[in-house]
Amino acid sequence: MNIKEIYEKFDAIGSLTFATINEGYPETRIAHFFAYDDKGLYFRVMFPKPFYKQMKKEKKVSVCGLNGSTAITHGEDGLPEFEPGYSMRVTGDIKEIPLEEIVNKTINKELFDVGIKDAEKYSALRIFVLYRGKGEVFDYDFETKFRDHKLLRTSFSFNGFSHKVFGLKIKDNCIRCGNCFRKCSFKAIDKINKDYVIDSRKCDVCGDCIVVCPVDAIGEK
Ligand code: SF4
Numbered sequence: 001m002n003i004k005e006i007y008e009k010f011d012a013i014g015s016l017t018f019a020t021i022n023e024g025y026p027e028t029r030i031a032h033f034f035a036y037d038d039k040g041l042y043f044r045v046m047f048p049k050p051f052y053k054q055m056k057k058e059k060k061v062s063v064c065g066l067n068g069s070t071a072i073t074h075g076e077d078g079l080p081e082f083e084p085g086y087s088m089r090v091t092g093d094i095k096e097i098p099l100e101e102i103v104n105k106t107i108n109k110e111l112f113d114v115g116i117k118d119a120e121k122y123s124a125l126r127i128f129v130l131y132r133g134k135g136e137v138f139d140y141d142f143e144t145k146f147r148d149h150k151l152l153r154t155s156f157s158f159n160g161f162s163h164k165v166f167g168l169k170i171k172d173n174c175i176r177c178g179n180c181f182r183k184c185s186f187k188a189i190d191k192i193n194k195d196y197v198i199d200s201r202k203c204d205v206c207g208d209c210i211v212v213c214p215v216d217a218i219g220e221k
């Protein structure tokens, strides 16, 4: 995914949760990205707020949101059910951007103009850019209403942020018993010839396969 695609998916969510660190503890609040360009994702905050001070100190932020119903219903068995949707997160490095730099933006000018107008209205407003980061889209259909698998993950990073995609793999000591294949309700394990392979894009890291493996052949990538 490129920055435009990342921005548009966050923009479709709207209000997002922004997390910073305050004296060693994570602290969250709601905000949103208002613009993007090849330099990153832009958001704004008033400088007297603790949010601003924490960002100036730590220079890092983590953001997430959910596109879909937040309601949790319960099936006949009493277990929770969720309407299909996606959640999304990005974590990365941030810096404050002078307003003059925003005023001189020519790409996506209509988006940046909103930030400029807001800065004219609220003189304590400051603008930040998340200039490099990594994240993931977690697209879910847990009741398999529209497809045959529950989950599809898309990992991304931009502007040189290095990241390792977390996932599980089946190791060489596998005895090909098939327990994991039969147990995985996410349909994340494929049988290729005689080997079993975990598709990280569909895997929830729920651990069911680890529990049923008789030879401890499933571990981190
Ligand atoms: S961790 Fe869960 S979702 Fe992933 S392969 Fe194992 S059983 Fe399937």
Ligand code: SF4
Pocket (backbone or CB within 6 Å): 170, 171, 173, 174, 175, 176, 177, 178, 179, 180, 181, 196, 209, 212, 213, 214, 215, 216, 217, 218
């Ligand atoms: S349960 Fe373990 S031994 Fe059996 S196929 Fe899966 S990874 Fe291999």
